[in-house]
Amino acid sequence: MKILAVILVSVSLAACSLPKAAGPIDWTEKHAAYFHTRLAAVVHGSELTSRKHQTYFLKSDEINAMATDRYVIFSTAVVESADPDLIDAVIAHELAHSILRHSTIKIAASVVVSAAMIAADSVMPLASTASPLVNRLAVNTFSRSQEIEADDKAIEMLTRTYQREGARHPHRQAREAVRYALEVLYRKYGDSGGNILDTHPALSFRIQRLK
Numbered sequence: 001m002k003i004l005a006v007i008l009v010s011v012s013l014a015a016c017s018l019p020k021a022a023g024p025i026d027w028t029e030k031h032a033a034y035f036h037t038r039l040a041a042v043v044h045g046s047e048l049t050s051r052k053h054q055t056y057f058l059k060s061d062e063i064n065a066m067a068t069d070r071y072v073i074f075s076t077a078v079v080e081s082a083d084p085d086l087i088d089a090v091i092a093h094e095l096a097h098s099i100l101r102h103s104t105i106k107i108a109a110s111v112v113v114s115a116a117m118i119a120a121d122s123v124m125p126l127a128s129t130a131s132p133l134v135n136r137l138a139v140n141t142f143s144r145s146q147e148i149e150a151d152d153k154a155i156e157m158l159t160r161t162y163q164r165e166g167a168r169h170p171h172r173q174a175r176e177a178v179r180y181a182l183e184v185l186y187r188k189y190g191d192s193g194g195n196i197l198d199t200h201p202a203l204s205f206r207i208q209r210l211k
Contacts, residue, residue: 067094093151159171
């Protein structure tokens with residue numbers, strides 16, 4: 001992802017104050033207000049209401065986002081898309097990673113693998129030299145399963161959101177929103193992911209399982 005600038009924007013997910021740019025960000029108040037509204041709607045009633053999180057935005061034309069246990073980052077392309085289903089799905093997917101503490105679990109898995117490889121040195125000399133590759137294989141395999149878990153959690157969160165908003169078929173609407181977002185990525189970037197060293201499963205697989 002080409003990052004043109006880091007926008008120093010920070011909001012509390014618990015309070016969900018309106019995102020305001022402190023840098024050269026060229027979104028309209030309408031874009032910012034809509035994103036704020038959807039962020040607040042998904043957070044409301046979720047496990048995040050009792051946890052202090054920060055939200056940041058990166059100036060980028062790429063549809064992208066990432067999350068840790070304490071913060072979430074969205075590219076401005078997500079905000080500026082003004083696409084209701086895409087925005088809802090991306091917000092829910094990234095918040096799901098935070099709720100499930102995926103980044104902390106991934107770090108712990110990496111530490112365990114590294115320690116195991118160092119310990120293996122005592123019975124298999126030079127085993128630790130393979131640690132970087134083994135670590136990457138193990139952690140990325142784990143990461144791929146986390147993406148599926150985050151997709152499912154996102155559907156759960158959006159189901160609750162749409163139910164509160166009076167949708168007739170909230171679960172179906174949530175599932176379709178997440179699938180639609182994956183299809184947008186598929187059309188824009190192709191069938192990325194799924195290889196042994198990839199952190200994400202193939203987009204085609206993620207889309208198919210939601211049909």
